[in-house]
Amino acid sequence: QIQLVQSGAEVKNSGSSVKVSCKASGGTFSSYTIDWVRQAPGQGLEWMGRVIPGLGISNYAQRFQGRITITADRFTTTAYMELSSLRSEDTAVYYCAWGRGEGSPYWGQGTLVTVAS
């Protein structure tokens, strides 16, 4: 059974950066993808990007290009999402999700990032 454990809640100042980690266990880390999805308070789900650990490839949603970096360390089976130039609209719960290319059956518990203006 795959488990994803994310790092704890963060409070950041506007203009700063945040890096959220996602530790995977119980599965083959390199063979699939780790997606990052966020959810602003009271809002829907927003796909931000993904990394394919086995290939070292990352893809991002256009609206985050230039501000987001998603990486994965195959040796520690941990994925990271770093978002820079934070603004109040980035206040959200950030989720990592393990995928096989046909939806994501395993999700982390979520990390609340609060951006103080």
Place this chain on the structure above:
Amino acid sequence: DIQMTQSPSSLPASVGDRVNITCRASHGIAISLAWYQQKPGKAPKLLLSSASRLESGVPSRFSGGESGTDYTLTISGLQPEDFATYYCQQYYSIPRTFGQGTKVEIK
């Protein structure tokens, strides 16, 4: 980007009802569609993939259908634990876009 237009945004229903939620893709996505259920304060749960393939452990009252670029999630015989928000997501292309969500609430 492929846009996923989900409707309705809110769906009042009663226990035992049959409910339908629809997602329309702006382009063909070749059944590359997943449905998720989300309850307050929890991560989404994958219900179906490939438009109609039920995930392990998901009750058979959940089903999915497809007609062209329209995809439907049906819950046959709504149970108390089914009151939640449902999202579709296409995985045909990057970015993996979600629908806006449908909140199934008690009538």
